Amino acid sequence: MGHKPVLLDEVVTAMAPKDGEVLVDGTYGGGGYARALLAAAKCRVLGLDRDLDAIERAGLAAEKEPRLTPILGRFSDMIRLVEEAGFSSVDAITLDLGVSSFQLDQAERGFSFMRDGPLVMRMGRSGPSAADVVNQMDERDLATIFFRLGEEKQSRRIARAIVQRRLKAPFTTTLDLAGLIEEVLGGRRGAKTHPATRSFQAIRMFVNDELGELARALEASEHLLSEGGRLVIVTFHSLEDRMVKLFMRERAGLQGGGSRHLPQKGDGPRPSFDMPSKKAIEPSEAELAENPRARSSRLRVAVRTAAPAMDLPVSTGVDLPDLARLEASS
Ligand SMILES: C[S@@+](CC[C@H](N)C(=O)[O-])C[C@H]1O[C@@H](n2cnc3c(N)ncnc32)[C@H](O)[C@@H]1O
Known part of the structure; x- marks a missing residue:
C-alpha cells in the first residue's frame, strides 16, 4: 500500500x-x-x-x-x-x-516491530544501524535514548535487559528486540499500541539523528x-x-x-x-x-519577512549520547 x-x-x-x-x-x-x-x-x-x-x-x-x-x-x-x-x-x-x-512496510529496512527483518532503521544507506545502537551503547546511554526520545517510563529496565541479553547473543532482528521489550514490559495487556512502540521510535530517531x-x-x-x-x-x-x-x-x-x-x-x-x-x-x-x-x-x-536572518543556533532541547561514537558494522 x-x-x-x-x-x-x-x-x-x-x-x-x-x-x-x-x-x-x-x-x-x-x-x-x-x-x-x-x-x-x-x-x-x-x-x-x-x-x-x-x-x-x-x-x-x-x-x-x-x-x-x-x-x-x-x-x-x-x-x-x-x-x-x-x-x-x-x-x-x-x-x-x-x-x-513504504519504509515501515519493507521488512528488510528494519523499522517495524510487526515484521521480522534485520535491525537497521536507517533512512539513508550508511552510518550506524539500530543493531549497532542496541549492541554497543552502554546501559545508561540506552536508557537515556529510550527515556528522552521515546518518553518510555521503563527506560532503565529495558536498557538493563538489553545489556544482559546481548552478553549471550547480540541482537540482529526486529522481532528479537521487540520480543525482549514485550517480555520486560509484561506483554500487551489489551494496550492499544505494541509495548515496543516507544523504544523503536526512540532508536529510529537516534539512528537518523x-x-x-x-x-x-x-x-x-x-x-x-x-x-x-x-x-x-x-x-x-x-x-x-x-x-x-x-x-x-x-x-x-x-x-x-x-x-x-x-x-x-x-x-x-x-x-x-x-x-x-x-x-x-x-x-x-x-x-x-x-x-x-x-x-x-x-x-x-x-x-x-524581509529582515536579515537572525542566524541564532537552534537547539534540539535534549542532551543525547554521541551517535558518531558508534562503529557502523554494516
Ligand atoms: C512521512 S514521510 C513523507 C511523506 C510525504 N509527505 C508524502 O506525501 O508521501 C517522511 C520522508 O522523509 C524522509 N526523511 C526523513 N528525514 C529526512 C532528512 N533528514 N532528510 C531528507 N529526507 C528525510 C524519509 O526518508 C521519508 O521518506
Missing part, C-alpha cells in the same frame, strides 16, 4: 503555491505532497529525500512531470542541494517528519526562503513540535521563544518570520477516522 499523506489540504493551503514559484518538499516520501503542490499551480518542486527508494520513485514521477526535480540528500543540507539544482532562494519549504509507510536534522533544517530555512516565503512543517513528536514552535516564536520576535541568545523584547533584531497563527493546526475528525497515523500530527506555519 502507498503512503497516505497527513494534513494534505492544510499543507497545500499553507504552501500557497503560485505559477513560476520554486518550492522545496524536503521529505518527498511517496510524493503525496509534491503531487498536490504541482497540481495546484505551475510551480517547480524540488523533491528531497535521504532515502534512495523515495528518490527512485520521484525519478519515475519526474519522467512524466518535468516540473519535479528529485534530489537525493538530507534536508539539513538543503542550502547546498538547492544551490546545486540552480537556485539561490525558494518560495516555500515543507517538511513532513518521520518515516513513510532526527532532532539534529530538524535543528539544522530550521536554521537553513531562514537563509533559503525569499521574502514572503512559507515554512510549513508537520511533526509527529512532541519534542519536534516544541522545537518548531520555539524556533518560529523566537524568529517572530515573540516572548517565550525560550532563547537565551535574544535581548529583551523591543531592542532585539527585527523578526525574520511572521506567524499567521500562533497555534498548531491539528487533523480533522474526518482525517483521524480515516488515517490513524495522523493522530499525533501538528502543522506549524511561518512566513519569511
Whole structure:
C-alpha cells in the first residue's frame, strides 16, 4: 500500500503555491505532497529525500512531470542541494517528519516491530544501524535514548535487559528486540499500541539523528526562503513540535521563544518570520477516522519577512549520547 499523506489540504493551503514559484518538499516520501503542490499551480518542486527508494520513485514521477526535480540528500543540507539544482532562494519549504509507510512496510529496512527483518532503521544507506545502537551503547546511554526520545517510563529496565541479553547473543532482528521489550514490559495487556512502540521510535530517531536534522533544517530555512516565503512543517513528536514552535516564536520576535541568545523584547533584531497563527493546526475528525497515523500530527506555519536572518543556533532541547561514537558494522 502507498503512503497516505497527513494534513494534505492544510499543507497545500499553507504552501500557497503560485505559477513560476520554486518550492522545496524536503521529505518527498511517496510524493503525496509534491503531487498536490504541482497540481495546484505551475510551480517547480524540488523533491528531497535521504532515502534512495523515495528518490527512485520521484525519478519515475519526474519522467512524466518535468516540473519535479528529485534530489537525493538530507534536508539539513538543503542550502547546498538547492544551490546545486540552480537556485539561490525558494518560495516555500515543507517538511513532513518521520518515516513513510513504504519504509515501515519493507521488512528488510528494519523499522517495524510487526515484521521480522534485520535491525537497521536507517533512512539513508550508511552510518550506524539500530543493531549497532542496541549492541554497543552502554546501559545508561540506552536508557537515556529510550527515556528522552521515546518518553518510555521503563527506560532503565529495558536498557538493563538489553545489556544482559546481548552478553549471550547480540541482537540482529526486529522481532528479537521487540520480543525482549514485550517480555520486560509484561506483554500487551489489551494496550492499544505494541509495548515496543516507544523504544523503536526512540532508536529510529537516534539512528537518523532526527532532532539534529530538524535543528539544522530550521536554521537553513531562514537563509533559503525569499521574502514572503512559507515554512510549513508537520511533526509527529512532541519534542519536534516544541522545537518548531520555539524556533518560529523566537524568529517572530515573540516572548517565550525560550532563547537565551535574544535581548529583551523591543531592542532585539527585527523578526525574520511572521506567524499567521500562533497555534498548531491539528487533523480533522474526518482525517483521524480515516488515517490513524495522523493522530499525533501538528502543522506549524511561518512566513519569511524581509529582515536579515537572525542566524541564532537552534537547539534540539535534549542532551543525547554521541551517535558518531558508534562503529557502523554494516
Ligand atoms: C512521512 S514521510 C513523507 C511523506 C510525504 N509527505 C508524502 O506525501 O508521501 C517522511 C520522508 O522523509 C524522509 N526523511 C526523513 N528525514 C529526512 C532528512 N533528514 N532528510 C531528507 N529526507 C528525510 C524519509 O526518508 C521519508 O521518506
